Amino acid sequence: MRVKISRTSVEGEVFAPPSKSYTHRAITIGSLSEKCVVRRPLISEDTKATIRACRMLGAQINEEKGDLFIEGVKGKPHIPEDVIDVGNSGTTLRFMTAVASLVNGVSILTGDNSLRTRPNGPLIEVLHDLGAEVISTQNNGCAPLVVKGGLKGAIAKIDGSISSQFISALLIACPLTSRSTTLSIKGELRSKPYVNLTLEIMRKAGAEIFEDNNHNIKFIIPPNQDYDLRDYLVPGDFSSASYLLAAAAMTGSRVVVKNMFPSQQGDMAIIEILKQMGAGVSWDKENGVVTVNGRDLKGVRVDAAATPDLVPTIAVLGAVAEGQTVIENAEHVRYKETDRLHAMAVELKKMGVSVKEDRDQLTIKGGKPKGGDLHGWHDHRIVMALTIAGMVAGDTTVDTAESIFISYPNFFDDVRSLGADVIVDKQ
Ligand SMILES: O=C(O)C1=C[C@@H](OP(=O)(O)O)[C@@H](O)[C@H](O)C1
Ligand SMILES: C=C(OP(=O)(O)O)C(=O)O
Structure with missing residues (x-):
């Protein structure tokens, strides 16, 4: 799918889509509980992919009027009947690898071409230390992964420097083991807010976890616990909303985004x-409404350690x-769906922008980007960021636009409802 974008500004109100990160966690922890309703999930x-995986691990999940009604496995996931295909979702792969480590049997997890290049080495090693066995079939730390349950705790x-999802995955599984776990983080923990988001839902589901931040971060997780999530309303997604807010800022117009209540999401930093x-x-904050009035923008220095998903948005800003x-x-x-630092450098250069790519940073000299035929790299965040850049540049196309269905299926409808001239060509 390709989108054609003409120079336009945006104006109006949108309701932000539900948070992807909270939805993954609510479905996973709800499926490990006895019964749970997830309200307004993404x-x-x-x-x-998470719904599919949880069903394969024994949960019954029914969607009614946009809510998910879950009959969970009460801490004891079943042996899946088939290979679990998690598609493009890194979160699902990491979470379900840890959940499969609780199964009394063998599970196999795989995903699409992008997912099969993403690293899992540190997670595999620690699951091994905790009593499970995980084999990367290609012996490169990537999926396909064969998981033999037996997680105990130790x-x-x-x-923590590659992905916080390894830590979230372990935190979710460990309270259900028979021995206590102490998990220390080596090196710098990236994407820390996502760990806080995991802890928030775990605690809401009644789990007890102790956190010691004295020297390096350490979690102590008592064993033999139960999850009881019951009822969970998913808040709006600040990463998804960042494209709408940035579109207003970049095109010098006014946009109001609703469903923006404070939460543990690090991507609130976009404000x-x-x-x-x-x-x-x-x-x-009380009414969950963010209003942006676009003005002339000036460059900034941003530390992306805690907020990796904002990087494509900040790059186009x-x-x-x-x-x-x-x-x-x-x-x-x-290490995301694609190498997003490289992808953004390549595409912005096509727009005539000066970009310097270093191992861990991008330096961008702002100006007047020109339109072009851009590649979306089969990556939802690259496609959405380039689409809003196209609103400033005009005369732009972005391919692999179907990848928006990964995190924000209504993205093009929402920007069009704000008046953006975006034509979706399904060919
Ligand atoms: O746990 C999560 O929900 C996520 C954690 C982050 O990944 P890393 O921890 O791999 O940086 C983020 O990029 C991803 O989109 C969602
Ligand atoms: C990296 C992302 O997700 P995941 O790691 O779950 O594939 C994302 O949504 O940008």
């Missing part, structure tokens, strides 16, 4: 970033801002 390709250390760049931004934008501490952004 239904997208990635969260469908003292272990995990590298401060837009303010620093000079956009007019107000956030009514930097491309239209006056002066230099530096996105630093971003090496982990290379």
